[in-house]
Amino acid sequence: ALLDTGNTSICQICQYRNTFIRLPWDLPEVFGYWNTVYKRFNDWARKKKLIRIFKFLSRDTDLEWEFVDGSIVKAHQHGSGGGEPKNQAIGKSKGGNTTKIHMCADAFGLPIDFELTGGEVHDVKAAPGFIDRLPTGGYVIADKGYDSEELRQRIIEKKSIPVIPRKSNSTIGNGDMDWGLYKYRHLVENLFARLKHFRAIATRYDKLKRNCKAMLALPCSFFWLPM
DSSP states (O other): TTTTTTTTOOOHHHHHHHHHHHHHOOOOOOGOOOOHHHHHEEEEHTTHHHHHHHHHHHHOOOTTEEEEEEEEEOGGGGOTTTOSSSOOOEETTEEEEEEEEEEOOOSOOOEEEEEETTSSSOOHHHHHHHHHHHHHSSSEEOOGOOHHHHHHHHHHHOOOOOEEOTTTOOOEEEEEEEHHHHHHHHHHHHHHHHTSSHHHEEEESSSSHHHHHHHHHHHHHHHHHOO
């Protein structure tokens, strides 16, 4: 071990400590000085350049079906707390500091749009504002977490058809449910699985909401590129 010897000086101990602290965050030299890279990314996030790239690439969506869902990711201790402005979409839930990604996927399972809230925010609370800004699709498919007659009416007013199962205690029941179409909801779940292959998405490291959204826009843009 590095500190086995009794002759280790205080300076050496400090050097080892600094090395251990830097290890998870050191940027490969090929990318240049880390602060320069961060400043460029922060500037792009502030100007929404990466969001605009995603919007440009995703303009040819198949809107016959729109799948809406949410997924929670943990916020790293270095990405939460501190003196940043409030309302950075980091909340307290059973998993500690968390962020919820609200995602809409098209009929091919490709991302159409996304939003971030604190992890404690229920899907049905975030859904109205999120769905309002989505392009009009033929069907909007979501799970029981979105069970709300008000939300269904909102979707109908957008000239779309809601496919959302009602909970077991509902007096209306699910006689009008298209269960065949509902089975395709795995497309948005698969999208989340692909997104979480990216380390910076599976765990949130960015303190600022705008930077986190910019980071999320990168893999979402990548999925739209022809392979």
